[in-house]
Amino acid sequence: MVKFALASDHAGFSLKETVKKILDSENIPYQDYGTDSDSSVDYPDYAKKAIQAILEGRAEQGILVCGSGVGMSMVANRYPGIRAALVAEPQAAEMTRRHNNANVLVLPGWVFEPKKIEQIIDAWRRTKFEGGRHQRRLDKITAIEQEILAGHSKGE
Numbered sequence: 001m002v003k004f005a006l007a008s009d010h011a012g013f014s015l016k017e018t019v020k021k022i023l024d025s026e027n028i029p030y031q032d033y034g035t036d037s038d039s040s041v042d043y044p045d046y047a048k049k050a051i052q053a054i055l056e057g058r059a060e061q062g063i064l065v066c067g068s069g070v071g072m073s074m075v076a077n078r079y080p081g082i083r084a085a086l087v088a089e090p091q092a093a094e095m096t097r098r099h100n101n102a103n104v105l106v107l108p109g110w111v112f113e114p115k116k117i118e119q120i121i122d123a124w125r126r127t128k129f130e131g132g133r134h135q136r137r138l139d140k141i142t143a144i145e146q147e148i149l150a151g152h153s154k155g156e
Contacts, residue, residue: 005059007050009043012065012109047075069108097127
């Protein structure tokens with residue numbers, strides 16, 4: 001299993017390539033699920049591939065990149081068990097791991113410089129989930145997911 005499933009759309013392609021260099025420099029294993037250029041593509045197609053890798057146990061976590069980060073976040077958070085966090089600051093990366101046990105880091109490709117990306121990835125990697133009262137809150141999110149899934153299976 002790899003540590004990260006990576007994916008981007010065309011607007012996030014350049015930043016995804018920067019992320020790969022950072023991960024390579026730290027010998028952190030990843031799988032790139034595309035896209036492979038800055039030619040226009042549809043972000044849901046690539047987010048889905050990376051998220052499926054996480055849900056199927058082929059990757060521990062994900063890093064998704066699109067222009068604003070919002071589209072990738074919206075797609076990722078449709079999947080039960082995925083807690084994607086759109087992050088623009090190292091402190092937010094730390095807190096989304098510590099308090100929310102986020103398993104997908106979403107980056108906005110339009111607004112970053114490589115040094116800040118390194119800081120965000122470092123904060124994301126080194127921060128562990130605190131559990132405790134935060135687990136109770138995640139359990140409530142899981143219960144909501146289960147209610148929605150149960151409603152869909154009954155045709156509601």
